[in-house]
Amino acid sequence: TQLLEQSPQFLSIQEGENLTVYCNSSSVFSSLQWYRQEPGEGPVLLVTVVTGGEVKKLKRLTFQFGDARKDSSLHITAAQPGDTGLYLCAGVETSGTYKYIFGTGTRLKVLA
């Protein structure tokens, strides 16, 4: 089974600070997705990155897919309390199955 490791596991920062979350694998993924999950709810898709080296922006969130398609990062500029949540990266195994693999998650808390 392919693995996705996220770091850091926990992050507590002040409003206005910048942060980066990493999603790493030793395996190639054809694409990676980023989700955000809030308490009591299921994860909600933020973005899908498909091409190696691709950069996508969603307001203050910037997502990047590594050139070799083995890693991805999420950068948040000027974090706000509304960004608080669990961030998850995910991808489909490329070994011929259609299993979905999720990273272990990064729990972000932004303090006002």
Next chain:
Amino acid sequence: EAQVTQNPRYLITVTGKKLTVTCSQNMNHEYMSWYRQDPGLGLRQIYYSMNVEVTDKGDVPEGYKVSRKEKRNFPLILESPSPNQTSLYFCASSLGSGSNQPQHFGDGTRLSIL
């Protein structure tokens, strides 16, 4: 409204008593899947289904069964639940099995097995 509906949202039961968690989607999605979420372990896929009558094991299928008799429904069955199956469960669906297809999740079922 497009949604994935799971029932029940909460369940406390005892070891060995068979239970079923239902999942239904109204988006005509082909791919459906079940996950469990445990602290420090993230979301782990239990079973998935690529279409009616087609199901396959995810990473943690032991102790679970599923069926896909209709496109919209994908129930999760615990024939003889044990305490190590206490967890938060999510059902999800997507248009297809492609890696760029977004998954739509239900709101979760919190299951406690005593």
